[in-house]
Amino acid sequence: QVQLVESGGGLVQAGGSLRLSCAASQTIASIFVMGWYRQAPGKPRELVATIVSGGTTNYADSVKGRFTISRDNAKNTVSLQMNSLKIEDAAVYYCRIVDARGNNYWGQGTQVTVSS
Numbered sequence: 001q002v003q004l005v006e007s008g009g010g011l012v013q014a015g016g017s018l019r020l021s022c023a024a025s026q027t028i029a030s031i032f033v034m035g036w037y038r039q040a041p042g043k044p045r046e047l048v049a050t051i052v053s054g055g056t057t058n059y060a061d062s063v064k065g066r067f068t069i070s071r072d073n074a075k076n077t078v079s080l081q082m083n084s085l086k087i088e089d090a091a092v093y094y095c096r097i098v099d100a101r102g103n104n105y106w107g108q109g110t111q112v113t114v115s116s
Helices: none
Strands: 004-007 010-013 018-024 031-039 046-052 057-059 067-072 077-082 091-099 104-106 110-116
Touching: 004 091, 010 046, 018 031, 018 110, 031 067, 031 077, 046 067, 046 110, 057 104, 077 091
Parallel strands: 010 110
Antiparallel strands: 004 018, 018 077, 031 046, 031 091, 046 057, 067 077, 091 104, 091 110
């Protein structure tokens, strides 16, 4: 059973930066898309950013220009560089990998807290 492990969450002041990383416990063949989602208390989980196998990225409007998603295909890792963090970015962040067969993997989540 493939597991995704996120790291890099924590407490940061508004305006600061964090880098999240997600690694798969074993090689996932034919990854289609890798992405980051987040869920704040009382709100539904929302897409933050995705990156497909060809490298095309997609971002939520709220994070465009501040967050950057990247992937290392050889290592089956996906990262999210978060700059200029805002109070409203605070949430539990989850990574997700979908392979070409439609298998869907989620990480356990990492907390990002942004203080004023």
